[in-house]
Amino acid sequence: MLINTFWKIIIKIIGLWLVFGCISLIPQFFSTLSFTNGNINFDSLLLVWIAVFGVIILYIFIIRLFLFKTEWIIEKLKLEKNFNEERINIDFKGLELLTIVTSIIGALIIIESLPDFCSGIFNFFQQKMLFRDYPDSHWLVYHFIKLIIGYLLLTKGKSIAKYIGKEIVEEKPKG
Numbered sequence: 307m308l309i310n311t312f313w314k315i316i317i318k319i320i321g322l323w324l325v326f327g328c329i330s331l332i333p334q335f336f337s338t339l340s341f342t343n344g345n346i347n348f349d350s351l352l353l354v355w356i357a358v359f360g361v362i363i364l365y366i367f368i369i370r371l372f373l374f375k376t377e378w379i380i381e382k383l384k385l386e387k388n389f390n391e392e393r394i395n396i397d398f399k400g401l402e403l404l405t406i407v408t409s410i411i412g413a414l415i416i417i418e419s420l421p422d423f424c425s426g427i428f429n430f431f432q433q434k435m436l437f438r439d440y441p442d443s444h445w446l447v448y449h450f451i452k453l454i455i456g457y458l459l460l461t462k463g464k465s466i467a468k469y470i471g472k473e474i475v476e477e478k479p480k481g
Contacts, residue, residue: 307394313385314376318470319407321372326415326459328365329452373470404467412459415452423449 371379380386426446430437437443459466 308392309386309389309394310377310380312394313380315403315407315471317372317376317379318404319411321369321376322408322411322470324365324372325369326411326455328362328369329455330448401464401467401471404471405463408463408466409460412456412461412463415456415459419449419452419456423453 423446426442426449429442430440430446433440437446440446
């Protein structure tokens with residue numbers, strides 16, 4: 307595996323981790339609506355929304371950079387320099403490694419969300435109220451969606467790796 311291919315894989319793995327780490331922004335955004343307690347202070351609400359939208363835009367920019375502009379990052383950070391050899395002897399192909407990592411990230415997402423989802427379901431049934439009246443219903447939906455995403459990553463890792471790894475192709479060594 308070429309050094310360039312190795313760095314592309316590492317950067318895409320970091321980008322994937324950022325994608326699934328930023329999913330928690332969605333329920334946090336909706337929870338800003340509940341901090342008003344009946345009295346709406348539009349100045350502070352506007353400030354919070356601007357901050358949340360700023361963070362979302364920053365995440366989108368960083369994720370786009372990490373997943374689809376990896377060559378640019380490698381060039382700017384000069385990650386290929388100072389290596390004695392052009393190749394790293396690893397028996398995995400780029401897409402195979404990306405598939406394995408995607409599946410591992412899916413498993414980690416499931417492991418992280420399953421206890422919170424089960425706890426939320428247990429509390430929901432203890433309260434004996436309608437879903438729309440349950441105060442933490444948005445967190446139940448969030449953890450359910452996160453479980454589905456983890457499951458899809460775990461089972462469809464190869465397809466996802468092909469989509470984000472279009473530029474990971476074994477190149478011929480120079481020289």
